[in-house]
Amino acid sequence: MSDLIPTLKVQIIEQLNLQHLKPEDIGDDQPLFVEGLGLDSIDALELIVLLQQKYGIKLANPQDGPQVFKSVKSIADYITAHKK
Amino acid sequence: MAQHFSIQSYVTLRNNRITQNGQLLFENEALSGPEFLQAAYTHFQFNYPKFFKMDNLCKTGFIAAELLLRNQPGFAGFKPEEKGIILQNANSSLDTDIRYEASIATAPSPSLFVYTLPNVLIGELCIRHQVKGETACFVFDIFDADFQAGYVNSLLANQGLKTCVSAWADYYAGKAEAFFSLVGPGTGDEHNAGNLAKIWT
Numbered sequence: 001m002s003d004l005i006p007t008l009k010v011q012i013i014e015q016l017n018l019q020h021l022k023p024e025d026i027g028d029d030q031p032l033f034v035e036g037l038g039l040d041s042i043d044a045l046e047l048i049v050l051l052q053q054k055y056g057i058k059l060a061n062p063q064d065g066p067q068v069f070k071s072v073k074s075i076a077d078y079i080t081a082h083k084k
Numbered sequence: 085m086a087q088h089f090s091i092q093s094y095v096t097l098r099n100n101r102i103t104q105n106g107q108l109l110f111e112n113e114a115l116s117g118p119e120f121l122q123a124a125y126t127h128f129q130f131n132y133p134k135f136f137k138m139d140n141l142c143k144t145g146f147i148a149a150e151l152l153l154r155n156q157p158g159f160a161g162f163k164p165e166e167k168g169i170i171l172q173n174a175n176s177s178l179d180t181d182i183r184y185e186a187s188i189a190t191a192p193s194p195s196l197f198v199y200t201l202p203n204v205l206i207g208e209l210c211i212r213h214q215v216k217g218e219t220a221c222f223v224f225d226i227f228d229a230d231f232q233a234g235y236v237n238s239l240l241a242n243q244g245l246k247t248c249v250s251a252w253a254d255y256y257a258g259k260a261e262a263f264f265s266l267v268g269p270g271t272g273d274e275h276n277a278g279n280l281a282k283i284w285t
Contacts, residue, residue, distance in 0.1 A: 016137070016195070017136045017137045017195065018133070018136065019136045020133045020136055038133075042194050042195050042198055043195075045194035045195075046193070046194055046195050049191045049192075049193070049194065052191060053190070053191050
């Protein structure tokens, strides 16, 4: 988990074209959507693609999306729990 | 008597050079198309993080519109419904279409898919500059000054627009081009086919 969060931040910046940000600009628990990083629905789809491409994880239930993608830490928790 | 409308300001971007009203603002011939757009964004110190998510066509139009409208407080003063954008383009969204098609081989990219229409550029500009009046995007082989002048002038004379961005924006295979004019009543060269062609060709 300790390595996963910094790696995820780099991957999120690359996948979502957030070149104006550095990994250290993103807090582990910072909300990713709306009041946090301001990500939108297209970014949510890109995060789903990222999980599939980098970690081989398909979001089983789309209803879980808001909770899974709440923050970098929540994504890392989901990956840790579901990685084969 | 037919109303006359003026070119109040204009911006051109091509061959890695950006000018405004004929004055060179920025150039760097050594850079590729995407690198040049990024360098221009940095050079002009724009602050609009969504720029980084845009495709190259939208980045081209964004830069031209920012420069055109940054010293035009009058434009911001009009009601959104009184402002329009009429765009011409040659290669539609082909540059991004090709990149999206390539992404299908691995995982289709949602962020590329949303830019597979040229009029998405108009949407980006409408959001940025609070435009809710008439907008349209036309695809021609080359910039059609006759059509552009006639269409924009008609909107200003008859359709309730008080100001209009009259634009050409194109991006394909690393080549970015934009010609943006702010058009409305007032002083300046007349917005007609001859003057548009004289500036751009």
